[in-house]
Each structure stands twice: as structure tokens, then as C-alpha cells.
Amino acid sequence: MNIVVCLKQVPKKDSILRIGPDQKWIDDRDLSYEMSEADAYALEEALRQKEKHGGEVIVISLGPERARQSIKEALAKGADRAIHLHDSTFDTATDAAGISRALAAALKDEKADLIFTGLQSDDYGYAQVGLILAELLGISSATIVMEVQPEEGKVRVKRELESGWFQWVRVPMPAVLTIQSGINQLRYATLKGIMAAKKKEIRELKAADLGLSADDLKPSQVIERAYFPEKSKRTELIEGKPSEAAAKLVEKLRFDARVL
Amino acid sequence: MSEGILLFVEQRDGVLNRTSFEALVAAQRIAAETGDKISAVVLGTGVGDVASTVAEKNVETVYTVEDDLLAHYTPDSYVGALKQVVENLDPRFLILSHTYRVRDFAPRLAATLGKTFVTDCVGFRVEGAEVVFTRQIFQGKINTDVRVSAAPPVLASFQVGAYRADLAEAGQGAAVKPLPVDLSGITIRTETEEAFQEAKQAVDLTQAPLIVAVGRGIKEKDNIALVEELANAMGAEIAASRPICDNEWLPMDRQIGSSGQTVAPKLYMAVGISGAIQHVVGMKNAQTIVAINKDPEAPIFDIADYGIVGDLFEIVPALTAEIRKVKGE
Numbered sequence: 001m002n003i004v005v006c007l008k009q010v011p012k013k014d015s016i017l018r019i020g021p022d023q024k025w026i027d028d029r030d031l032s033y034e035m036s037e038a039d040a041y042a043l044e045e046a047l048r049q050k051e052k053h054g055g056e057v058i059v060i061s062l063g064p065e066r067a068r069q070s071i072k073e074a075l076a077k078g079a080d081r082a083i084h085l086h087d088s089t090f091d092t093a094t095d096a097a098g099i100s101r102a103l104a105a106a107l108k109d110e111k112a113d114l115i116f117t118g119l120q121s122d123d124y125g126y127a128q129v130g131l132i133l134a135e136l137l138g139i140s141s142a143t144i145v146m147e148v149q150p151e152e153g154k155v156r157v158k159r160e161l162e163s164g165w166f167q168w169v170r171v172p173m174p175a176v177l178t179i180q181s182g183i184n185q186l187r188y189a190t191l192k193g194i195m196a197a198k199k200k201e202i203r204e205l206k207a208a209d210l211g212l213s214a215d216d217l218k219p220s221q222v223i224e225r226a227y228f229p230e231k232s233k234r235t236e237l238i239e240g241k242p243s244e245a246a247a248k249l250v251e252k253l254r255f256d257a258r259v260l
Numbered sequence: 261m262s263e264g265i266l267l268f269v270e271q272r273d274g275v276l277n278r279t280s281f282e283a284l285v286a287a288q289r290i291a292a293e294t295g296d297k298i299s300a301v302v303l304g305t306g307v308g309d310v311a312s313t314v315a316e317k318n319v320e321t322v323y324t325v326e327d328d329l330l331a332h333y334t335p336d337s338y339v340g341a342l343k344q345v346v347e348n349l350d351p352r353f354l355i356l357s358h359t360y361r362v363r364d365f366a367p368r369l370a371a372t373l374g375k376t377f378v379t380d381c382v383g384f385r386v387e388g389a390e391v392v393f394t395r396q397i398f399q400g401k402i403n404t405d406v407r408v409s410a411a412p413p414v415l416a417s418f419q420v421g422a423y424r425a426d427l428a429e430a431g432q433g434a435a436v437k438p439l440p441v442d443l444s445g446i447t448i449r450t451e452t453e454e455a456f457q458e459a460k461q462a463v464d465l466t467q468a469p470l471i472v473a474v475g476r477g478i479k480e481k482d483n484i485a486l487v488e489e490l491a492n493a494m495g496a497e498i499a500a501s502r503p504i505c506d507n508e509w510l511p512m513d514r515q516i517g518s519s520g521q522t523v524a525p526k527l528y529m530a531v532g533i534s535g536a537i538q539h540v541v542g543m544k545n546a547q548t549i550v551a552i553n554k555d556p557e558a559p560i561f562d563i564a565d566y567g568i569v570g571d572l573f574e575i576v577p578a579l580t581a582e583i584r585k586v587k588g589e
Contacts, residue, residue, distance in 0.1 A: 016557060017401055026402065096367070097376065119363075124397055126379055131367035140449040141335060143364045160519055161360050164512070166458055170451040182506030220376035220410035224392065229403045235551075235564045245568050246578035249550065250586060252566060257548040259470070259527040260494065260583070 001055035001150060003046040004112040005079065006103060006130070008036045009063050009070040010123045024223050035070045038118025042179035044186050045148060046116050047078045053150060056080045058110065062090055062102050068202065075197035076189035082202045089207035095219035096124075100132035102217060105210040108137065112174055114155065119144050119178040127178075134176035142171055143178040262412035265291055266351035267300040267319070268342070268366075270359060271310045272333070279357035281425035284317060286384065286418045287355045288429055293386040296352060299323060301345055301439070303338060305331045311436045318431030323349075323439040330443075332452050335365040340446035342369050345439060351413050353391070358417035370415045377415040378406050380537075382422045391416075399536040400559040420518065421541045461513050463497065469526045470496035473516055473543070474504060477532020477553060477572055481509040486576050487531055493583040496527070501539045517542040532572045535560025552576070 011017070012032045020027040035043070046057045059074040061067045062085040071082045085102055093099045107115065115137075117130035127143075134141035146166065147158035156170045160180055189197075207213065236252070238245045253260040265287045270277035287298050299321040300314050307324050315322045325345060329337045346354060346369075356362045358380045370377035383394035385405065393406045393416055408414050465471060472491040478484055484504075491498040498514060505515040516523060517539040528546035533539060535551070535558055543549070544563050551564035552572050561567050568575055 011398075014555070016555075017398055019402070026398070095376065097371065100371070122399060125399065127363050128367035128370075128377060128379060131364075132371040135368045135371035141364075141368065142450070144360060159360075159364075161455060162518060163522070164457050164461075164515075164520060165455050167455040168453040170453075172449055182502065185507075221378055221406050221408045223404040224407045225405045226397070226402055227404075228401075229396070229562060231562050233563055233565065235561050235567050237561075237567045237569060242570065242574040242578040243582075245570065246575060246582040249566060249568060249579065250582045253527065253548070253550070254586070257527070257565065259548050 001049065001053045001113045002111060003049060003055065003057050004107060004110060004115045005039070005043045005046045005057060005059045005074070006115065006117040006133070007039045007043065007059050007061040007070055007074060008118070008121045008123075009033045009061065009067040010036045010121060013037070013122065019226055019228065023225055023227065025226055033066055033069065035073065036118050036122045038120065038122075038179055038181045040186055041181050041183050042116040042118050043074050043077065043079065044184050045179055046114075047187070048184060049114075049148060049150065050078070055113070058082065058112070060103060060106060061085070062093065062099055064091070071202055072197055073189060075200045075202070076193040077187055078193060079200075081200055084202055084204050085207075086204065087206040089212065089214050089217065092214045093217040093219070095221050096126040096128035097132055098217040098219050100129050100136060102207070102210070102212060103129070103133050104136040105212055106205060107133075114150075114173060115176045117176065117178050119180050130176045130178040137174075137176075139174045139176060140171040141176040141178070142169055144180045145177045146180050146183050148177065262350045262352045264297045264299060264349070264351045265353045265355055266346070266349055266413070267298060268354060268356040268362070269300050269302045269310065269314050269322075270357065270361060271302060271304055271307055274304075274306055274309060276310045276313055277357070277359060278425045279359055279420050280314075281317070281428040282420065282423040283355050283357040283418050284319070284428045285423040285425070286381075287353075288318060290353070290384060290386065290391055294389060294391070299349065299351075301325060301342075303330045303341055315434040315436050316430060317434070318429040319434045322434050322436045324436060325439050325441055327441060327443050329446065329448060333361055334448050334450040334452060335368055336446055336448045336450060337443065338365045339369045339372060340443055341441045343372055344441045346373060346413055348439065354413050354415045356415070356417045358419050362417055366415060366417060373413070375413055375415060376408055376410040377417070378408065379417050380419045381416055382419050396537065399534075400540065401557065419537065421544065458512065462511070463513055465497055465499055465514070465516065465521045465523050468497035468523070470494055471499050471523060471525045471527070471546075472496045472529045472531060473499040473501065473533060474510075474531050475501040475533030475539070476503050478504070481507070483573070484509055486573070490531075490576050490580045490583070493580045493587070496529070499523070501533050530560050530564070531576060533560055534558045535563065
């Protein structure tokens with residue numbers, strides 16, 4: 001069973017974020033990057049399915065040069081080969097539809113049984129690429145997946161609904177599944193895996209290689225301004241050494257807020 | 261020429277999803293500035309009651325789209341039906357609430373229509389006839405104003421809790437009209453089973469007046485004991501953000517957030533919780549919110565009444581000691 005995992009590299013979760021000089025994105029200087037969290041869980045799920053059912057795990061990422069690091073991490077964890085889409089034309093793809101068109105062009109000849117994406121990325125959080133990709137490839141989909149059970153020609157998945165509800169659904173393969181964080185426990189790459197990764201293929205593609213121009217990828221929605229939200233609430237920050245701050249807080253909770 | 265705002269109303273087994281009224285508030289506020297007329301559409305079977313409830317609100321028309329293939333939600337049936345509805349009614353905007361179901365079909369609908377979908381919006385601004393949507397990036401840390409350059413309809417979903425359902429304006433009684441669709445060409449690829457709840461709900465956090473919740477900042481399972489001691493000293497229930505429950509450091513019925521419980525206690529103390537939106541939707545209506553986090557930019561501070569920026573491993577024991585002291589008085 002062949003599984004393609006779509007990966008996005010994003011700033012590390014605990015990064016201190018600043019707005020960039022053009023005020024249209026964050027300042028991405030001096031940041032460390034990692035695989036988007038849900039994508040890491042998607043990769044782990046693919047690796048587990050391969051361990052159970054055989055086949056190949058292929059990772060694909062659209063991203064700048066630095067994304068290679070996350071691709072290598074995926075290979076070190078056990079993915080078999082990778083596709084990296086990057087050049088200045090691919091940089092034009094900033095909305096979910098553009099990114100999906102690029103991925104669809106790259107994946108249309110891969111005979112994937114399943115395509116996994118994270119349910120949404122930690123940066124933009126559109127929650128759309130997986131589904132637009134499914135629509136472009138003409139295949140079925142299921143989102144916010146917490147369990148994957150392949151069957152003959154189909155896959156049964158547990159979808160998460162709101163407020164502690166779940167639902168099993170069955171869709172025919174090939175299918176796109178968007179994977180929820182927490183579906184499994186993430187593995188670490190072993191030294192053996194890191195060494196083996198050095199021999200694994202990372203096919204680098206430019207937009208022209210897929211017959212795509214900037215016009216094909218240009219976004220239909222753009223961020224015109226990025227800014228820190230204005231706090232609508234007046235937060236009282238309590239200062240001092242831990243014991244002092246604790247005493248002040250307890251006093252306020254008892255006498256001002258009257259909740260203790 | 262495209263005209264009006266179309267609101268998607270969600271229902272399951274004949275029960276209206278109230279977040280649809282939150283999206284209606286957004287639609288009404290947009291319409292107040294743009295002059296658009298609002299119509300609503302409900303899909304399913306036996307949706308008469310849901311449609312009547314929506315018709316009490318200030319909208320022009322409520323359309324019902326009923327077909328056996330819509331009896332249970334599947335992405336294929338909903339995309340197939342709504343594509344025809346949108347082509348028929350030709351609205352400028354299709355507005356939805358950003359529910360788990362909408363997330364499962366609306367991006368496919370936008371793709372098949374060749375249109376753009378602005379997801380999980382928290383606000384908007386009107387400029388003439390155009391709407392600029394506000395959505396958040398980096399899990400609620402930063403706002404962005406998003407401008408659309410595609411032809412209508414523009415699809416936009418609003419974040420659950422961004423607007424209050426009870427503020428939906430009542431109307432004079434809208435017309436309810438059936439809208440026919442032809443689903444004979446649609447192949448439904450999804451087989452669905454009954455929805456179910458997983459965890460035995462051993463504790464009902466919605467009834468707890470005091471809650472201390474722990475997040476990723478606790479770092480290890482063994483450290484949770486620190487927070488449990490604080491909760492015990494306060495007489496509070498312990499709760500957690502999703503990652504803690506995913507790791508099985510606390511049981512699922514302690515989870516607060518969009519995939520767990522929603523609570524509104526007298527006091528909610530968030531310890532080592534960043535305040536990502538999936539958690540915040542479950543507790544932002546608490547009367548008093550206290551946040552303890554080492555990151556001053558953590559979004560949790562945006563909704564906290566009181567905050568301490570610092571190391572929880574020092575602050576939590578100090579709080580426990582202080583509470584024991586005052587209780588001993």
C-alpha cells in the first residue's frame with residue numbers, strides 16, 4: 001500500500017514571533033523550523049501503516065530550501081523517498097488552492113493508495129489543502145482522522161466530531177485523509193535511520209518541470225496586513241517573586257474577583 | 261450579476277446546530293453595511309422544523325433542499341447539492357460556521373466551483389461592496405486581514421465563538437421555499453456509521469465552579485502531581501488541554517476544548533497552556549480566567565483577567581502553599 005504524506009515546514013512551536021517589516025507576514029529571520037505538528041502525526045501514521053501492510057511511504061513538500069531539513073527528518077524516520085517542490089515560481093503559491101494545484105501536478109502520476117495531510121498547518125491553518133487536492137485528483141476524502149483501518153480497496157477511518165463525539169466512515173481508495181494530532185505517538189529518528197536517509201532519493205522539482213507557471217499558482221486571497229490582536233480584555237499581570245506573586249494573586253481572587 | 265449573502269445552516273437528525281446562528285450574526289452585520297439581502301439554505305430530510313426556526317430570524321428566504329441522499333451527511337452529497345444551490349442562487353458570499361462538518365466538505369465545494377474559501381474568520385471589514393476578512397495565523401497569535409481577488413461567490417467560514425448566537429436579529433417571518441436539486445448524477449463514495457461518544461463521562465466538568473487546567477508546559481506526566489495538589493488545595497477540579505489527554509496523562513473526560521468539554525466556571529486557572537484557539541473555545545466564557553505561562557506572548561493572556569508570566573514549577577507550589585495558608589486561617 002503506497003502512502004504519500006504532504007509535509008509543511010513551519011516555525012518551531014515555541015518561537016517568539018514578530019511581525020515582519022512589510023507587515024504582511026512574520027519576521028522569519030532567526031527562526032528555527034520543524035514539521036507542522038499534524039503533519040508529523042500524519043507521517044507517523046503512514047509509517048505505522050507501512051510497517052503493518054508493506055508498501056512505500058513517499059513524502060512531498062512545497063517549500064523553500066530549508067524545507068529539505070524536514071524532508072530529511074521524514075526520510076530518517078522511515079519514509080522511502082521524497083519530492084521537494086521549490087523555486088521562485090513555487091513561492092507564488094501562497095493560498096491553499098495554489099499549493100494544492102502544485103501538489104496535484106506532482107502527484108498525478110504517483111499511484112498512491114492513500115494521501116495524508118495534517119488537518120491544518122500550524123502557520124496559516126487554512127485546513128484546506130488536503131481536500132482541494134482530493135477534488136483536483138478526483139478522489140474521496142475524510143478529515144480530522146483519529147484512526148485508519150485499510151480494507152480491501154477501501155479505508156475505514158474514525159473521524160473526530162465536536163465535543164467528544166466520533167464517527168467511523170468508509171471511503172474507497174485512493175483517498176485523501178487529513179490527520180488529527182494525537183492519533184498516535186511520534187517516533188524519533190534513530191542514528192541508523194539518519195544514516196540510511198543519506199541514500200534515499202529527494203527528487204527536486206521546479207514549477208516548469210510540472211508545466212506550471214506563476215499564473216497557475218497565483219493566490220486568490222492575500223494577506224494585506226498581519227498584526228498582533230488588540231486585547232479586548234484588560235489583563236492584570238501580577239509581578240514579583242513566585243511567593244509574592246502567589247500571595248497577590250490569591251488576595252485578588254479572594255477579595256476582588258471573589259471566586260475563592 | 262451575483263447578489264446577496266447565502267448562509268449555510270447546519271443540522272443533524274433534525275436538530276439545528278446553533279453555531280449556524282453565530283454565522284448568521286456575521287452575515288447580518290456584513291449585510292448591514294453592504295446592503296446585501298440574506299437567504300439561508302438547509303440540507304437534509306425532514307428539515308421543516310429547522311427551516312421554521314431559521315425563518316424567525318431576520319433573513320429574506322429560507323431554502324430547504326431535501327433528498328434521500330441528504331439524509332445522512334456525506335461530503336459528496338453536500339458538495340453535489342450545494343454546487344447546484346450556489347449556481348442557482350448566484351450569491352456574492354456563502355457564509356458558514358467553521359464546524360467539523362463544514363471543514364469536511366466546504367473546501368471541496370470551493371474547489372469544484374473554482375472559487376476561494378476564507379476559513380475560520382474572526383471578523384471582517386467592509387470597504388464599499390467588498391469584504392475584507394480577518395483570520396488568525398499561528399494558532400491565534402497573530403491576526404491577518406485577507407483580501408480576496410477572485411470572482412464571486414466568496415466562501416467564508418466564521419470561527420465557532422467569534423459571534424454570539426443569541427445576538428442573531430429576529431425578523432418578520434421569512435418565506436420558507438423548497439429548492440429542487442438533481443442528485444442523480446452524484447456518486448456517494450462515503451459510507452457512514454452512527455456517531456458515538458467515546459469516554460465514559462465520569463466527571464462533568466461543566467458543573468465544576470473551580471477548574472485548574474494543565475497544558476503542555478507541564479512537560480512530563482509526573483509533574484501533573486504539582487497541579488493536582490493545587491487543585492486539591494483550592495477544592496477545584498483538574499482539567500487539561502488536548503495534548504495532555506492524547507498522551508493519556510489525564511483521562512479524556514478531563515479535556516477542555518473544541519474536541520472535549522466546554523465549560524464556564526467561576527474560576528478557570530490555565531497552567532502552562534498557550535491558549536491555542538482549539539482550547540480557548542472551550543473555556544473563554546469562564547467568569548474569571550487566570551493564566552500562568554512563561555511566554556508573555558502566549559494567546560492565553562489575551563483572554564485572562566489575571567496573569568503571571570513565569571515558571572509554573574515555581575509559581576504553582578507557591579500558590580498551593582499560599583492557598584493552604586489562607587485556608588488554615
